[in-house]
Amino acid sequence: MRRPNRAPPTVAKEGPRTNDEIRNAQIQLIDAEGVNQGTVETMVAIKMAMEAGMDLVEISPNTSPPVCKIMDYGKYKYSAQKKAAEARKKQKVVEIKEIKLRPMIDDHDYDVKMRAMQRFFEEGDKVKITLRYRGREMAHQEIGTKLLDKVKADVAEFAKVEQDAKFEGRQVVMVLAPR
Incomplete structure (x- = not known):
């Protein structure tokens, strides 16, 4: 069985319509110097653009008549691509870094974790602190609570608590965000 002949689907073009793609009979024309020429026949406008060695570009298609400008x-x-690339460059994706602690952490290990945390805040990232209990440590949860309070106090000047400490099974999770 043969398939019926169908025309391939029309590909939607990116960006504004130019020159012969503008189907309206009349347009509002802005010339190359930026001077409004008023309502003009589309064919006349295209001819003017060709004589200037430029293109007729549709600026705002939703008005009646649509506004078109003579430009390169x-x-x-x-320039639009450059602007978009510049905007992408300036974007900063905020990541969530995770620091894992234990209730009986040693002082030096704690200091190392705090330095890492401070570096993350300086880079503009959020920090998720996971305090994990093992075995019989669950019987002494106040040790973990004191540790988290100490962390909060130590980072108070350059971070704020975004999500307070909450239990998730055998671990406590707290999220801090840079100030």
Whole structure:
């Protein structure tokens, strides 16, 4: 059995319509110098753009008549790409770093973890502190609570508590965010 002949689906073009893609009979024209020329026939506007060695680009298609401008479309596309790349460069993705502690942590180990935490806050990341209890440590949860209070006090100047300490099975989780 043969499949019926179907035209391939039309590919939606990125960006504004240019030159012959503008289907409206009349447009609001802005020339290359940025001067509003008023309502003009589309064919006349395309001819004016060709004579200037530029393109007719649709700026706002949803108005009636649509606003079009005579400009170098290649340059316009290039500058738009540059702007988008610059915006992406300035974005900072906030990560959640995890620090794992035990209730009976030694002083030096605690200091090392605190330095790592401070570095994470300086980089603008959040820190998730996981305090894990093993075996009979569950009977002495006050030791873990004191440890978490000490952490809160030590980071108070450069971080704030975003999610207070809460139990998840045999561990306590607390999330801190940079100030």
